[in-house]
Amino acid sequence: MIQTRPDESEERLGDAFGQLLESVRPELVRFAYWLARDRSVAEDVVQEAMLRAWRARSELKDAAAVRHWLLTIVRREHARLYERKRLVTVDVSEVVAREDIALARMGDGDLLDLRRAILRLPDDYREPLVMQVLGGYSTAEIAKEMNLSIPAVLTRLFRARNRLREIYGLKPGLDCEPAGDEAIGGTSVEGTP
Amino acid sequence: MKCGDVHLHLGAEPNATSPELEAHLRECPECVQYQREMLKLEEKIRRAMMIDLPVTKPAPMPVVPAYSRGRQWAMAASVLIAVAAVLVLWGALPSHSLAADVVSHVLSEKIDGPLESPVDESAVREVMERSGLHLSPINPSIVFIRTCFLRGRLVPHFVVRAEHGTATVLVLPDERVKAIEHFDGNGYKGVIIPDAKKGSIVVLTRGDVDMERYAAEIRDAVHPQAEVR
Numbered sequence: 001m002i003q004t005r006p007d008e009s010e011e012r013l014g015d016a017f018g019q020l021l022e023s024v025r026p027e028l029v030r031f032a033y034w035l036a037r038d039r040s041v042a043e044d045v046v047q048e049a050m051l052r053a054w055r056a057r058s059e060l061k062d063a064a065a066v067r068h069w070l071l072t073i074v075r076r077e078h079a080r081l082y083e084r085k086r087l088v089t090v091d092v093s094e095v096v097a098r099e100d101i102a103l104a105r106m107g108d109g110d111l112l113d114l115r116r117a118i119l120r121l122p123d124d125y126r127e128p129l130v131m132q133v134l135g136g137y138s139t140a141e142i143a144k145e146m147n148l149s150i151p152a153v154l155t156r157l158f159r160a161r162n163r164l165r166e167i168y169g170l171k172p173g174l175d176c177e178p179a180g181d182e183a184i185g186g187t188s189v190e191g192t193p
Numbered sequence: 194m195k196c197g198d199v200h201l202h203l204g205a206e207p208n209a210t211s212p213e214l215e216a217h218l219r220e221c222p223e224c225v226q227y228q229r230e231m232l233k234l235e236e237k238i239r240r241a242m243m244i245d246l247p248v249t250k251p252a253p254m255p256v257v258p259a260y261s262r263g264r265q266w267a268m269a270a271s272v273l274i275a276v277a278a279v280l281v282l283w284g285a286l287p288s289h290s291l292a293a294d295v296v297s298h299v300l301s302e303k304i305d306g307p308l309e310s311p312v313d314e315s316a317v318r319e320v321m322e323r324s325g326l327h328l329s330p331i332n333p334s335i336v337f338i339r340t341c342f343l344r345g346r347l348v349p350h351f352v353v354r355a356e357h358g359t360a361t362v363l364v365l366p367d368e369r370v371k372a373i374e375h376f377d378g379n380g381y382k383g384v385i386i387p388d389a390k391k392g393s394i395v396v397l398t399r400g401d402v403d404m405e406r407y408a409a410e411i412r413d414a415v416h417p418q419a420e421v422r
Contacts, residue, residue, distance in 0.1 A: 029246050039246055044342030047301055081347065103244070111241040118241060132206075133235075134242050139206065158204030161231065164238060170230055173200035 017057050021050050024067060028074050034130040035078045037099065037119050049077040071135045075127075075145065096120060117167045125160035128153055199224045207231040249303055291344075291368055292376035292383065295395050298343050298350075299361055300379060308336040308352055308359055320349050322418060326364060329414040333407065344368070353407060358400020360407060364415055366392035373405070388412050 025046060032042035032049075053073050060069055096119050103115045118126060128146065131137040137145070143153045162172045194217045202209050207228070218225050311334040320338050321328045324347055336359065338351040349364045370393050374385045383397030384404045394415065396408040 025248055026245070029248055030242070030244060033244070033246055034242055038340075040339055041342055041347065042246070043249065048342060081342070108240060111237060114237055114241040115244075118238070129238075130242070133239055154201060154205040157206070158201050161204045161207075161234065161238075165230070165234060168234065170234075173204045173227060173231075174197040175200075 017054070020066060021053060021070075024070055025050070027067075028070060031071055031130065031134050032074050032078060034118065034134060035075065035127060036081075039099075039102070041081075045078045045081075046074055049074040052077065068136070071131075071137075072145065075131065075135075113167050114164065117164050121160055121163060125156050125163070128156050129160040132157060196221060196224055200227060203228050203231050207235040249305075291365075291370065291393070291395075292374070292378070292385065294344055295363060295383065295385075295397065296376070296379050296381055298341065298363075299381065299397060302341070302350070304337055304352065306337065308354065311335060312338050312351075317351075320351070321364075321415075323347055324349050324364070324366065325418045326366065327416045327418050327420075328411075329416070331410055331414045353411075355400075355402045355407065358398060358402050360396050360398040360400070360402045360404060362407070362411055363395040364392070364411070365395060366417075368393040384408050386412055390417065391415050 028046045028049065029039075029042050032045045033039055036042045036045060049070065053070055060066060096116050099119060103112060118129070121129065128142045131142050131145070132139070139150055139153050139157070142148075143150045146153065148156075158173065159175070162175065165172060194213045196217075199214060199217050199221070202211075202214060203224075218228065317328055317335055317338055320340050323340050326349065328349075331353070333353045333355045335351050336354045338349065340347050341350040341363075342348075343350075343363065343365070344367075346367055348366075349362075351362050352359050353362060368385075370385050370387045372387065376383045376385070376397075380399050381397045382399075382404070383395060385393050385395050386405070386408045387393055391412060394408050394412045396402075396404040396411070398404060
């Protein structure tokens with residue numbers, strides 16, 4: 001007998017999954033925002049990611065892992081922008097200026113400089129930091145996701161925070177190698193596994 | 194463990210702990226101070242990132258129900274009929290997915306505002322530049338513009354006001370179609386026109402708009418940024 005529509009249990013599952021997606025969407029948008037530094041792009045990335053998640057929902061084996069699974073889809077969807085090398089060069093000052101008014105409205109005025117500083121971090125430093133702080137990824141998970149060695153991830157996280165220390169006038173931590181953007185990929189602990 | 198190693202580990206994972214780290218901290222007040230600073234900073238970073246962003250776009254429609262394998266086989270006949278209908282109506286399979294993705298994207302976009310006043314030229318320039326493009330002045334006027342993420346790239350998405358309504362325009366530099374194609378679905382009529390250098394220009398509307406005319410005009414007005422410089 002040919003069934004022409006999903007049975008009730010499948011419909012219920014789909015409804016529940018849709019509600020789940022909707023409930024985590026603000027968190028996904030926030031995560032995507034700090035990756036993309038643009039609210040509109042972040043929302044689009046999350047929309048595409050939600051569609052992918054919906055299509056692949058039967059692959060989700062562990063319901064408890066859904067948040068991590070969705071964050072990973074969002075990160076990969078955002079990474080597609082870079083993998084295809086289709087992003088034009090971004091002027092960081094313009095990014096900060098564009099987002100400044102919105103960030104200032106979000107309260108916690110004492111954190112405005114820190115938010116600006118996070119936006120100014122190079123992608124290679126900001127992405128692992130966002131994955132760790134907002135996504136709860138372990139260093140090993142970040143390394144696997146970004147195709148880096150664990151020491152490379154540790155270095156990037158350290159240097160990201162070192163730059164953020166500066167805005168509070170704190171002395172930078174002791175770096176084993178000369179710091180600077182050129183150091184990415186060029187130190188003794190950086191590199192792919 | 195040396196101070197440099199401690200700084201690296203605490204800088205990377207401020208909450209980290211290990212027997213070696215603890216042993217070093219017992220002997221080194223400078224590193225204890227560094228750890229305190231990093232823990233305070235970590236709390237601030239977490240608070241700084243925990244911003245609330247209003248979600249302005251509705252949830253995307255689930256377009257592909259995940260049926261079981263058995264049911265997929267059972268539905269094969271109806272799928273074949275549907276595919277045949279699509280091929281007849283839309284001409285070619287590759288552009289079907291492009292048209293479907295465009296309509297799906299437009300349906301999921303929430304656009305506020307009266308869409309009456311022309312947007313600022315600088316906004317147009319900024320959006321086009323983000324996609325590596327330039328747009329010469331066009332008639333009709335652009336009443337809404339933003340950068341959107343579609344099929345893996347950032348593309349200009351704008352709305353123009355014509356005599357008998359508005360039309361949505363998407364400039365897709367990386368999408369190729371062989372010939373002009375029309376589509377009709379979900380209340381939208383649309384046209385995709387190709388250009389060897391510029392990819393595809395899509396115009397779609399729910400109103401009574403001469404889409405081909407505007408699509409051709411916009412195609413002529415769009416230029417890769419590299420050519421303009």
